[in-house]
Amino acid sequence: MVDLLGRHIYSSPQVFLRELLQNGRDAIRARHDLDPSAPAGTLDIVPAGPGEFRFRDDGVGLTAEEAAELLSTVGRSSKRDDILGERREGYLGQFGIGLLSCFMVSDRIHVTSRSAKGAPAIEWVGDASGEFRIRELSDEDTRALPIGTEIVLSPRPDDAAMLAREQVTKLAEHFGRYLPVAVRVQEEGGSWRRVSREPEFLAEDREQLLAFGEQVLGARPLDAIRLNIEGTQTRGVAYVLPYAPPPGARQANTVYLGRMLVSEHVDDLLPEWAFFVRAVLDTTGLAPTASRESFVDSPALEHTREQIGAAVRAWILEQARAKPWVFQRFLGVHHLALKAMTLGDDEFARTVLPWLPVETSAGDMTIGELAERYGGARYTESVDEFRQIAAVARDGHPVVNGGYVHQAAIMRRLPEVLGIPVTRASVNEILDDLAPVPLDDRVLAVELEARATTALSDVGCAVTTRQFAPEELPALVVVDPEVQRRIDREQAKGDIGGGLWGGIVGSVGDLIDKRRATDPEAAQAAQLCLNWRSPLVKRLARLGDELVLSRTVRLLYVQALLASQRPLQANDRRILTQALGDMVSLSAGFTDHEGGTL
Numbered sequence: 001m002v003d004l005l006g007r008h009i010y011s012s013p014q015v016f017l018r019e020l021l022q023n024g025r026d027a028i029r030a031r032h033d034l035d036p037s038a039p040a041g042t043l044d045i046v047p048a049g050p051g052e053f054r055f056r057d058d059g060v061g062l063t064a065e066e067a068a069e070l071l072s073t074v075g076r077s078s079k080r081d082d083i084l085g086e087r088r089e090g091y092l093g094q095f096g097i098g099l100l101s102c103f104m105v106s107d108r109i110h111v112t113s114r115s116a117k118g119a120p121a122i123e124w125v126g127d128a129s130g131e132f133r134i135r136e137l138s139d140e141d142t143r144a145l146p147i148g149t150e151i152v153l154s155p156r157p158d159d160a161a162m163l164a165r166e167q168v169t170k171l172a173e174h175f176g177r178y179l180p181v182a183v184r185v186q187e188e189g190g191s192w193r194r195v196s197r198e199p200e201f202l203a204e205d206r207e208q209l210l211a212f213g214e215q216v217l218g219a220r221p222l223d224a225i226r227l228n229i230e231g232t233q234t235r236g237v238a239y240v241l242p243y244a245p246p247p248g249a250r251q252a253n254t255v256y257l258g259r260m261l262v263s264e265h266v267d268d269l270l271p272e273w274a275f276f277v278r279a280v281l282d283t284t285g286l287a288p289t290a291s292r293e294s295f296v297d298s299p300a301l302e303h304t305r306e307q308i309g310a311a312v313r314a315w316i317l318e319q320a321r322a323k324p325w326v327f328q329r330f331l332g333v334h335h336l337a338l339k340a341m342t343l344g345d346d347e348f349a350r351t352v353l354p355w356l357p358v359e360t361s362a363g364d365m366t367i368g369e370l371a372e373r374y375g376g377a378r379y380t381e382s383v384d385e386f387r388q389i390a391a392v393a394r395d396g397h398p399v400v401n402g403g404y405v406h407q408a409a410i411m412r413r414l415p416e417v418l419g420i421p422v423t424r425a426s427v428n429e430i431l432d433d434l435a436p437v438p439l440d441d442r443v444l445a446v447e448l449e450a451r452a453t454t455a456l457s458d459v460g461c462a463v464t465t466r467q468f469a470p471e472e473l474p475a476l477v478v479v480d481p482e483v484q485r486r487i488d489r490e491q492a493k494g495d496i497g498g499g500l501w502g503g504i505v506g507s508v509g510d511l512i513d514k515r516r517a518t519d520p521e522a523a524q525a526a527q528l529c530l531n532w533r534s535p536l537v538k539r540l541a542r543l544g545d546e547l548v549l550s551r552t553v554r555l556l557y558v559q560a561l562l563a564s565q566r567p568l569q570a571n572d573r574r575i576l577t578q579a580l581g582d583m584v585s586l587s588a589g590f591t592d593h594e595g596g597t598l
């Protein structure tokens, strides 16, 4: 029996105290059902020390007949509706096995009980081998006993610590601190220490509620959302975490059943997306499993989960509408969760999206501000594209960086959800977007393009000239995303060498080459665009010295690569070093071809 309980039903012998607390609390409840004027109810625990462990309640007690039926038969319970087989409302027990958990810490269970129904008191003794005996006490002995039940356990030497004061006090607090009856543990000198109290997580006072949240989370919560799900009589609070939980961390919600602790790690009571809150709840309408450490998956549980989700969602909407400062703090910590929520929920998206900040080429702003100021938006699919485009995007048409997690998907939803027109900005369009060189300068510019393209012939980069702001930016490198991918693949091919991967990567590259042969525009995809507004570029166009022009163009190319925040490849670094060396030699008037790099 002990083995069965310990290994298959209960996770730890500690639960014996939970089962005793629960039986005591149910007995008090049953006495009140019989007699509403009965005392409020007390559970007294005398830890084992010099004497034995005693647990006393002033509940309904047991008659000889009840004890024989209920205590001596596994699975018999007075708290179950025998016709429906369901737990009776207001009671915690239902399975008829709880008392047996005491065999995990003691070989013998000794029960003395006097029933509120007026029968003679009884003594019931059961031992772990399955033997039990029961006897009725004399009238005199019955009169000497208070109404209620006392359970005495004699610890096995191995389990002595489990029944001693320190551990018993800890367990009584752990499981029973919020029971709606007085739970007391006897101190060394004989006085009583009360461990039960009103649940802080149901406190009316907000400050008290937040102070308790701080104890639960180890840091002050961003806010406390009160929960009250009437359908399953579930009440409590959801604390908004002030930090982002580690990815993949399981939810850890604390749940009480009829104010008795079920678990501090319930992970299926909240919707999955609500990982940024931690709930502390009391329920009476959900059914526990036999181990009493989680809840049975049922429509009631599903309903509760949905209702909690709705409350958390309503809280977010309320902050977005009425408390922008709280919403900003929330966003700072949980923006990923929030973005994910807007993808699947239109109504939520409609309210929250205007408040969501985005990075644009005209600075950070919210989607609402973007729509108000510019009437619409352009966005990129990647951070890389954004960097290239942002450098030259005109003020009237800012571009949103869609490269962050969920951002591009959110941008695509704006027309449908908020009616804001949105277009995808692509690198290919940038050059078309830029102003052409003035007519008077065209000839000079075309000449410069040809000379500069020759200077960069080894890197395969065509050069164009356009006008754009700011004039301090002399050049831009514009790389078609497909070309960028190809460059990366070539790089990978070089790194990997032959072998299987080299072969696969190589054949993908070949496919692209074939496409390019039939698509002349694609071949032009990587370009260096010189800024005709830059005084440096204009001077360069009038420069007669081909060598200085070539080295300057190569330096501008590397500088433009750096400006687009792309890491330099080995070849780019070689160009930089060589061009710098050459420039130093040239400015020193050094023209000897033998020793230098010229």
Ligand SMILES: Nc1ncnc2c1ncn2[C@@H]1O[C@H](COP(=O)(O)OP(=O)(O)OP(=O)(O)O)[C@@H](O)[C@H]1O
Pocket (backbone or CB within 6 Å): 019, 022, 023, 024, 027, 057, 059, 060, 061, 062, 070, 071, 076, 077, 078, 079, 092, 093, 094, 095, 096, 097, 098, 099, 100, 149
């Ligand atoms: N302290 C007590 N006072 C009065 N009756 C009790 C007491 N403890 C147990 N009983 C009776 O014995 C029955 C069996 O108790 P047990 O703890 O084995 O199961 P349970 O409380 O009914 O259900 P569960 O296994 O879910 O705890 C109870 O239904 C109750 O009627």
